[in-house]
Amino acid sequence: MPALPDGSHVTEGAGSHPDGFSRHFARAAGREFHYLRTGSGPVAVLLPAFPWSAGSLAPLAEALAGEFTVVVLDLPGCGNSHSLGGSPTLGDYAGGVAGNLGALGIDRCHLYGIETGAQVALEVAARHPERVARVVLDQLPLLEDSQRSELAERSCPRFDPSWDGAHIAAIWWWCREQSLFRPWYRPAAETRLDADEPPPAVLQRRAADVLRAGDGYGDGLRAAFAHSAAGSLGRLEVPWTLVTSPADPLTPPGGRNPAPGPHGTVIDLPPGPDRWSQLRALFDATGSADRSLQIPARTSAAGAIERGYLTTTSGQLLVRRTAGTGRPLVMLHASPTSSALLEPLMRELAGDRPVIALDTAGNGDSDPPPGDGPFDIGEFAAIVNEALDVLEVGELDLYGTHTGALIATDVALARPGIHRLILEGVTMFDDGDRPDLLPRAELLASYLPTFEPTWDGTHLLAAWHFRRAFTTYWPWFRRTRDGIRWVPMVELPAFHRGFVEVAKRLDTYHLPYRAALAYPTADRLPQVGVPTLIAAHPDDPLQAHSPEAAGLVPDGHWDALPDDITAVAALYEEFLTGP
Template sequence: MIIKRYFVPINGAQVHIRRVGEGPAVILLHPSPQSSTFNIPMALKLAAAGFTAIAVDLPGYGLSDPLVGGYPQGLSREHGLDPYLAPYVQLLDALGIEKAVFYGNATGAEFSHIFAYNHPERVAVAMLDTAGHNPDDEVDKLTDGYFPDTTPRRDGSHLLTYWDMVRFLSIFAPWQFTDKAHRLPFDQPPADKVHDKLIEYLRAGQNYAEAYRAAFYTAKGNLIGRVKVPATLTRWEGKPNIAEIDALIAYGLPANFTVLRPGPTMDQRLDASVEYLVKHYRTTGKAAPPQPAQIDRTSKRLQKMWIDVPGGQLLARVCMAGSGRPILGLHDPAGSSKRLESILSPFIGKRPVIAIDNPSSGESDKLLKREDITTEAYARFAIAALDTLNVKDVDIIGRYSGGQVAMEMSTQRPGLVKRIAQLGVIMLTDAERSEFLANYTPSIAPQWDGGHLIRAWSIVRDMALFWPWYNRTKAGIVARDAAIDGPTLHPRVEDLLKMGDAYQNAYAAAFTYPMAEKLKQLSVPCLVADVPGSGTYTRLAMAKAAAPHITTADLPDDMHRWAATFEAFFAS
């Protein structure tokens, strides 16, 4: 079975879900600070057993928007998860689901019982997988030092704070206690698995602790015991700190609870809950209705959506409000559609706007093997995405290699692309091309000590200081103000870390694209623009020399003022 991803609009925000199967609805709730990715194995088992599995990213985690208005301050400990109640009621309403099973693990288990207590009319069964019981004074000890500050810093050292925390989660429990009594008897996961978990922390951002911390204080027998609907507690033998579960059982559970006691394997753990639902819910639960639309087409803000393309899905940021020909945004080799938001924002509400993550970039599915990453392949997927959206023609704003993809689209589908605005142009001599291919993209493959994080950060930081970034000489100085503060660099590095060493192939595709030849052949009106002082600014003259029929322009430092140049070009 194929899991599909969707966004669900609720109250001016969007919740991200993974959905698979047909039958009664089971809402899957993940641990913090992870996402619906955690529940993919359970979703597949449920779908095979005749259920609609809907794995949800808690607001502020995964790809779901944060809570509208932010997480409120000053809540009492037992009410720390209450801010998430309304979004889940709204989610059920938006999905047309009257009542569902709520299955949760860790933070998800705590929210399951909180939701079941507050909204029993919406919960068929509350399933608590590995919930526990801890008095507040014990929780105070457990959480002391558990949530370090991860504010982005200019030297990138906050990334090592993340790495240290994620790595030690499999060494000690809790991770910050380093005495013998708290050591875990496990083999250490490989670096790529630690890296994958780190990416989940990066998605959650600096506020990763909001629901995470609250869940520690709602793991209480007196709170769990308030649940009146049918409920289960999973006592999984494989849980490292199983004493917490035993403490909850010893505290006492009401008669509506069934304790499931699976063996130590993960399959045994998941199968126990599936078997319970098959026996007690599958024949009585109401089938979930079809998935609703992902976006509000009248909204004058960028919204995220998944676009079906051959082999999977691409993530897009879109605003369909406005009139006229849509504008398509295409990002640079190691970027994502998120980096185009500031550039495209002046057009929102005036013209339809679409920005996509290339396959194997950003959050899009990894639809291209590294060796298959080419400008031509990117163009084919962009065209497929527009076909899915039933878009017949576009003007394109492409950042560096995004401009190359736009040119290729105009060749592959004549008439689709009406005008191309390229922000920066990759024009290289043969000698430069060989040098760039040899030096521009060193490996950032995950390392056990997290060293790849500092390498990725240093590469992105030095891109703002030198051109090319590895030419750290007087001749390589970029003559512009250096935007190298932590908050500016962090999202760019996050994009790079999500892509990993596939960025080597993306840059190689850009460096080897025959730009001069393609510009000469281009029949679509084309603007090539750049900011004076940028590393690539001198390449405008090379582009004009190769193709005198194109238009070139200087852009101001403030990207929010670039729109005037684009609007004039698109209207010409």
């Protein structure tokens, strides 16, 4: 099996990022970092503001892509990049970025940062001038000590999860208020920003970024506010441009602008539709930056789960994998979450074999299938099979849970070389002849609400309560006595982790779900020709009919799952090592 691909060009139709972007992972100093890449020419590296992900700078990357190889980094602890841990300083972040550049083989580049990302860019340029041909500092916070202390104390409230979803509303409020007032926590006429409010889709992405960063979302902000940018700017020896704006969300009115000196210029660019193209004019394509970067080789530490992207005809799929030899175990998650929730079981099952888990197309960090749908399970299975071909997987064992179980079934029907199949929680529905089952037509009509972003964030709170209802009723929309789930409640931290994955894909979460609701389980299971274990936890709403599903498979076996994950892994391992 080849090394895990770092990622490659997104094919036409991939909808996660603008056409021409590709997503990648690499490793530096023992930590994974994530970046977007587009274009060709001299290398320009862009740093977003904390805690936003690389997608926030997609418009500027698009503007530069005609003349530059553009790399947009997720800063440590943001987006899909690992955090630095502890209480990092701005110097730690600058060192992390410099290490990332080294891992990508970038010796010298044009460097851009916005807001607190500009502080990181400034510090990289000050500490590693040999790596920077020019640095553009967009809305660099130049603050007095008292202002920095106040921002460090008040700018990053805690968003502790609560069952009522109050933290979801608070996160949306925090994201939105930053576009209205300077600082966000002091709303007044004199602190109002002169700029358009971001559209709901942008606020949704920002809220998802905060959710993904978790408790550490404020680490980078606090590090930036603890550091005086003016001192670093004064000793900068590379060409620099400071870009100011009346919409700067951090620097108060009347904030200091330095004298340009021999290396610098200061310009003002007000907000507006042409701002990204105006920023483009500040980059010099004839400068002495590298004109290429490398895709670094990656070696996996024993027991570690590494992430990467596979490119298929439907776009990029995120893959998690542990190292090992022998017949791999491929795992497919339940919708609408992602393979992140399979990581504990992956670690239990890893041993000497490789374990591979994919984010289903349209869930987690994988691109949705091209087109508007609806799609069927066979189409999702075809994407999985294509991904396994990219990984050069021959013989394998296969596991799927809930929607993933149905996709795994169709993979098994289409792919040779499957040794054993595990299906955890199998759906069966009533098509008019099984009153003991849930009616398929009702589920298709009511199970999948839409969550179009709204200016006030009520869609995100509705999504939280939608997922919350799954823990108390089955199906979630049948909120009556006969729908009550008399099972132990899921713990709040685990529930919140699952919601973070759902929030990434509110626009496409429903695509695999709808395919699962339409799947002809009773017709497909009798066609499975490999030994199959169907299992479920006692509190799984799909447990009631899973034993019946096992009886439909010619070589089917049923088992109830224990509560302890180590015991679950032992049960699965015993089955997988059978003849």
